[in-house]
Amino acid sequence: MISKEVLLNCCQRIQPFIHNTPILSSKSIDQKIGASIFFKCENFQRAGSYKIRGATNAILQLSQEQKYNGVVTHSSGNFAQALSLAAQSIGIPAHIVMPSSAPHIKKEGVLSYGGKIYECAPTVEARQKKANEIAAKTGATFIHPSNETEVIIGQGTAAYELLQVHPDLDIVFCPIGGGGLIAGTALYANYFSNTCMVIGGEPFEADDAYRSLKSGSIESNTTVNTIADGLKTTLGDKNFPIIKKHVSKIVRVTEGEIIDAMRLVWERMKIIIEPSSAVALAALIRDAQENKDMYKNRKVGVIISGGNVDLDNLPF
Structure with a gap:
């Protein structure tokens, strides 16, 4: 049983071994979306990711x-x-x-x-x-x-830290690959916020989670031809039930949208993020374009999952 107490115990257990990473914002990105965006920057985490x-x-x-x-x-x-x-x-x-x-x-x-x-x-x-x-x-x-339950709970502590600073978030976006981060994020949002929706971002080229949420059972990918190398894995039987219960939707994005979002962060925020991280912002941008009224004057969190980039093979 994953209870609120279990989640709080996890936060206390790992605290001496991790960084409480910064939360950054960008006026230009806020204007682009029409909302207040708060980036939880796990690219500054130990080993470069959440x-x-x-x-x-x-x-x-x-x-x-x-x-x-x-x-x-x-x-x-x-x-x-x-x-x-x-x-x-x-x-x-x-x-x-x-x-x-x-x-x-x-x-x-x-x-x-x-x-x-x-x-x-x-x-x-x-x-x-x-x-x-x-x-x-x-x-x-x-x-x-x-x-892995212990892994899922640990990954979600990034969202807990974000919600401690911004308890009135309306939405939080995070990338989805194997499902550990989004499942953990959804658990903490469920227990520590009354209003925060959780939305996942996923490449069209590896959209098993999107299809799984639609069908109600775990789907697989026939190809994973995406620049987001960290999102090529599939969902599991421990995280998928959490995703089904607590994740509002998954927004798919093109490879071009991933690269554009990655470049936008590099240019506007002056921080290094990897393609898998950019998927969350790309999904937010796409969804805000399609559902503009949903984001007007809202507070949105984005989990920047990591910054481990091969600088000899940048996509721009």
């Missing part, structure tokens, strides 16, 4: 024997780095399965935080198979990047 939150919460609740044997996960990059750093912080081994297509900068990050990388083919099946092999061989505990 994922250190869930990774830390999961690791801190392992038994001493489990900690001794270490942890294993599969990730295209941000959770890989987060779990490596969280494990390093308490002195336990981290085994990281990464697809061969993962950005070089994210592989470098894992190594710098002491994680051991095992490469595999860029498919969900290959990732899980390799992780299972490592767990069987080492005794390491598998921690899923997004479909």
Whole structure:
């Protein structure tokens, strides 16, 4: 049972290990949307993304024997780095399965935080198979990047911090890939706000969550040809019920819209965000264009999920 007390305990548990990241705004973006926008900037988080939150919460609740044997996960990059750093912080081994297509900068990050990388083919099946092999061989505990209750609760603490500063938010947007961030965000919005809607942003090129919410059951992707490399994973049986219950809708965006939103933040706010982060703003811009009256004079939060960018391969 995920209660308000469980969520508050998580916030207290991980607080010594994470940054309470800044909340920024931009007058030019406010004018573009017609609303007051508050960006929760997890690009300034340890390891460069919100994922250190869930990774830390999961690791801190392992038994001493489990900690001794270490942890294993599969990730295209941000959770890989987060779990490596969280494990390093308490002195336990981290085994990281990464697809061969993962950005070089994210592989470098894992190594710098002491994680051991095992490469595999860029498919969900290959990732899980390799992780299972490592767990069987080492005794390491598998921690899923997004479909783990402790991870989901940890990821949502970014929204909790945002709501502590702006308790009267009307809407909060966040990107959706594996579903951990949006499920966690929805839980905290449900318990700590009476009015805040949660809306997800997703690429058209990897729109399994949009289709899942429409059909009522978990859908898969046949292709994931998107610049948002962190959003290529699918929903899980632990986060999807939360999403179905508490997420209002998911807005899909084109690759061009993702790049435009990313560039807008770089130019106007002078901060580095990755394409997956830009999806949330792109979704807000699209939805505000289609539903202008819905956003007039409203207060909107946007979770900037991370800033781990390969500067040698910028899309602009």
